[in-house]
Amino acid sequence: MSQDTKRLSLILLFAPFALWIVLLILLPHIGMVVLSLREKVAPRVYEFGFGNYVDFMNEPIYWNTLMRTGSMSLLVTVLALLIGFPVAYYIAKIAGKRSRGALFLMCLIPLWVSDLIRAFGWILLLRETGVVSSLLVWSGMTDEGIEFLYNDVTVVVGLVYTVILFMIVPLVSTLDGMGDDMIEAGYNLGGNSLTVLRRIIIPYAMPGIVAGCIVVFMLTSGSYLTPILLGGKNSSWFTEQIYDQFITRFNWESGAAFGILLLAFTSLVVWLGLRLSGQSLANTVART
Amino acid sequence: MTDADTYDLECTGISKDFGSFRAVDDVSFRIPSGTFFSILGPSGCGKTTLMRMIAGFEDPTAGDVCIKGKSVLSVPPNKRNVKMVFQHLALFPMMDVYENIAYGLRCAGATKDEIASKVADVLERVALPDLARREIHQLSGGQKQRIAIARCMALNPDVLLLDEPLGALDLKLREAMKIELKLLQHQFDTTFVYITHDQSEALVMSDYVAVMNAGRFEQVGRPEELYHAPQTAFVAGFVGDSNRWTGRAVEVRSDGIKVETDAGLTVIAMAHGNEQVVEGQAVELFVRPEFISATKPGTPDSDLPADNSYTGTVDGVLFNGANSRVLVRGPAGDLIEADVVVTGGADDLREGDPVRLHWARAQSMCFAS
Ligand SMILES: Nc1ncnc2c1ncn2[C@@H]1O[C@H](COP(=O)(O)OP(=O)(O)OP(=O)(O)O)[C@@H](O)[C@H]1O
Ligand SMILES: [Mg+2]
Numbered sequence: 001m002s003q004d005t006k007r008l009s010l011i012l013l014f015a016p017f018a019l020w021i022v023l024l025i026l027l028p029h030i031g032m033v034v035l036s037l038r039e040k041v042a043p044r045v046y047e048f049g050f051g052n053y054v055d056f057m058n059e060p061i062y063w064n065t066l067m068r069t070g071s072m073s074l075l076v077t078v079l080a081l082l083i084g085f086p087v088a089y090y091i092a093k094i095a096g097k098r099s100r101g102a103l104f105l106m107c108l109i110p111l112w113v114s115d116l117i118r119a120f121g122w123i124l125l126l127r128e129t130g131v132v133s134s135l136l137v138w139s140g141m142t143d144e145g146i147e148f149l150y151n152d153v154t155v156v157v158g159l160v161y162t163v164i165l166f167m168i169v170p171l172v173s174t175l176d177g178m179g180d181d182m183i184e185a186g187y188n189l190g191g192n193s194l195t196v197l198r199r200i201i202i203p204y205a206m207p208g209i210v211a212g213c214i215v216v217f218m219l220t221s222g223s224y225l226t227p228i229l230l231g232g233k234n235s236s237w238f239t240e241q242i243y244d245q246f247i248t249r250f251n252w253e254s255g256a257a258f259g260i261l262l263l264a265f266t267s268l269v270v271w272l273g274l275r276l277s278g279q280s281l282a283n284t285v286a287r288t
Numbered sequence: 289m290t291d292a293d294t295y296d297l298e299c300t301g302i303s304k305d306f307g308s309f310r311a312v313d314d315v316s317f318r319i320p321s322g323t324f325f326s327i328l329g330p331s332g333c334g335k336t337t338l339m340r341m342i343a344g345f346e347d348p349t350a351g352d353v354c355i356k357g358k359s360v361l362s363v364p365p366n367k368r369n370v371k372m373v374f375q376h377l378a379l380f381p382m383m384d385v386y387e388n389i390a391y392g393l394r395c396a397g398a399t400k401d402e403i404a405s406k407v408a409d410v411l412e413r414v415a416l417p418d419l420a421r422r423e424i425h426q427l428s429g430g431q432k433q434r435i436a437i438a439r440c441m442a443l444n445p446d447v448l449l450l451d452e453p454l455g456a457l458d459l460k461l462r463e464a465m466k467i468e469l470k471l472l473q474h475q476f477d478t479t480f481v482y483i484t485h486d487q488s489e490a491l492v493m494s495d496y497v498a499v500m501n502a503g504r505f506e507q508v509g510r511p512e513e514l515y516h517a518p519q520t521a522f523v524a525g526f527v528g529d530s531n532r533w534t535g536r537a538v539e540v541r542s543d544g545i546k547v548e549t550d551a552g553l554t555v556i557a558m559a560h561g562n563e564q565v566v567e568g569q570a571v572e573l574f575v576r577p578e579f580i581s582a583t584k585p586g587t588p589d590s591d592l593p594a595d596n597s598y599t600g601t602v603d604g605v606l607f608n609g610a611n612s613r614v615l616v617r618g619p620a621g622d623l624i625e626a627d628v629v630v631t632g633g634a635d636d637l638r639e640g641d642p643v644r645l646h647w648a649r650a651q652s653m654c655f656a657s
Pocket of ligand 1: 306329331336
């Protein structure tokens with residue numbers, strides 16, 4: 001009896017999770033793989049084959065876009081880490097107990113607003129007739145308005161702003177677990193600030209750093225709105241190519257192949273990152 | 289040898305204020321080289337604050353800290369040759385035992401070979417030679433303890449500070465570690481400053497003990513001195529067990545004071561402490577249970593101290609092996625604790641038995657309050 005109840009409750013608890021994994025993750029991806037392996041030989045005639053992947057290989061513009069997306073995403077990840085770490089350290093270790101909650105909340109506020117609205121906010125600020133440009137003209141520093149939009153710097157800044165929270169949260173939670181006495185012991189045994197940071201604080205926070213970097217990298221390389229709106233038509237983000245194949249060219253087969261390639265590529269980068277930092281995914285998940 | 293060489297650590301008049309609250313109040317002491325010095329006090333009396341000032345993590349509001357005769361107030365914590373074993377040890381969990389010990393040596397710029405030989409040497413000395421490559425979470429509580437000490441001792445500190453390092457251990461291990469710590473101190477021949485709120489730890493291990501209360505040092509001395517000749521009522525009450533009564537001095541003579549306790553017992557006592565006891569003054573009286581002899585009435589008591597002698601009835605027997613006690617309901621109706629030997633034979637005192645209590649006037653310590 002109690003055995004059965006146990007089993008039943010396990011099934012009931014597990015069911016939504018399994019449904020989610022199977023219906024929303026596994027099935028679409030299997031579908032994508034299948035779709036990407038269909039070659040169009042004539043209108044409405046398909047054949048099994050790797051033609052869509054071969055097309056990708058033969059067209060340097062696709063390659064370049066993927067590499068560009070990958071390297072810009074890495075840059076965004078590094079910037080988010082460099083900016084997020086001090087912020088997280090301040091929140092977890094320096095701020096008083098009471099201001100900590102308020103600071104954390106302030107980091108969350110941008111999430112209240114939808115991606116789209118945030119991107120438009122940037123546009124309002126940065127376009128040629130926008131706030132920043134007008135201010136510069138008004139103060140006499142330039143004669144004509146400056147277009148701050150549609151360049152890589154703006155895209156990177158906008159992306160960092162969008163994803164930095166996902167870096168800060170795991171970092172705060174790991175740094176929070178580190179006792180002050182650990183840092184004091186680091187000094188007491190003769191370390192200077194740099195040694196303590198390099199040999200104690202960063203190794204201790206490593207699981208949080210890795211977790212934050214994975215999330216930020218995946219979010220960035222898969223993001224669509226921010227690069228398109230801030231980078232314009234020439235932002236050359238890989239998700240834009242996928243969108244293009246699916247919607248504009250109505251070439252679902254090649255779009256699916258691109259999707260799979262993006263997934264494979266980002267997974268490879270994450271795997272490399274884990275190998276280089278000597279962390280395992282299980283360890284990272286367990287400690288954050 | 290100059291004066292400075294003989295004292296590893298010297299504090300003069302150090303105080304620490306947190307806002308309007310004074311955590312450490314004008315504390316002065318000096319510790320001769322190679323001694324085991326304990327600071328004993330109740331929770332919140334400022335022990336950790338005092339130690340953090342010595343280590344350099346807090347700046348004293350007033351006063352000076354000297355190590356080997358040199359003031360270290362302007363020296364940052366990582367340059368002071370004072371190492372600290374933290375209350376929760378603070379071993380680095382992301383490094384193994386070897387790396388934990390090597391950390392300090394690396395900071396000091398030792399070469400690879402030096403580090404290897406020093407780590408092996410210090411692990412040998414704490415009797416854990418095979419643990420170099422263990423991870424921290426694989427160690428037992430006692431092993432962690434010893435690694436934390438080894439990590440400090442590898443750096444040859446002038447003074448080792450220990451902040452209640454046994455607090456997290458279970459009772460059995462604490463007892464074993466007490467003796468072990470004393471032996472380690474002997475072996476390394478370094479000055480240990482040991483913080484505790486457990487008086488038995490302080491008495492067992494230390495060469496000198498400072499009793500601290502509310503930010504001040506009440507008394508500094510050898511464990512026997514604190515026990516037998518306390519200078520203040522606080523020390524008498526905090527160090528060791530005692531029967532404690534409040535009362536009034538009714539007659540003061542050079543060879544003793546007659547005290548009437550609040551319960552109505554009249555006791556002959558000797559004055560202790562710096563403050564003079566005058567007739568009619570309120571006093572506190574302490575008598576240790578082991579100095580009270582409890583006998584059955586009718587036993588010849590010619591060789592027993594006759595200054596204080598009362599009859600009562602046994603209210604209860606607290607059996608604890610060699611430390612057994614009886615609770616005696618005295619003539620004035622208050623309870624008096626006395627140590628007894630429980631042999632298990634027919635002569636043992638039992639609940640309800642009449643009993644005679646005796647103790648000498650020298651064993652009743654009287655303080656003006
Ligand atoms: N940073 C601080 N700010 C304000 N008050 C403090 C601070 N640190 C300690 N105190 C206060 O100073 C007093 C002494 O603290 P301390 O930590 O030295 O006590 P302790 O003797 O080590 O006690 P315990 O045995 O419980 O560890 C306490 O009343 C504490 O509240
Ligand atoms: Mg303390």
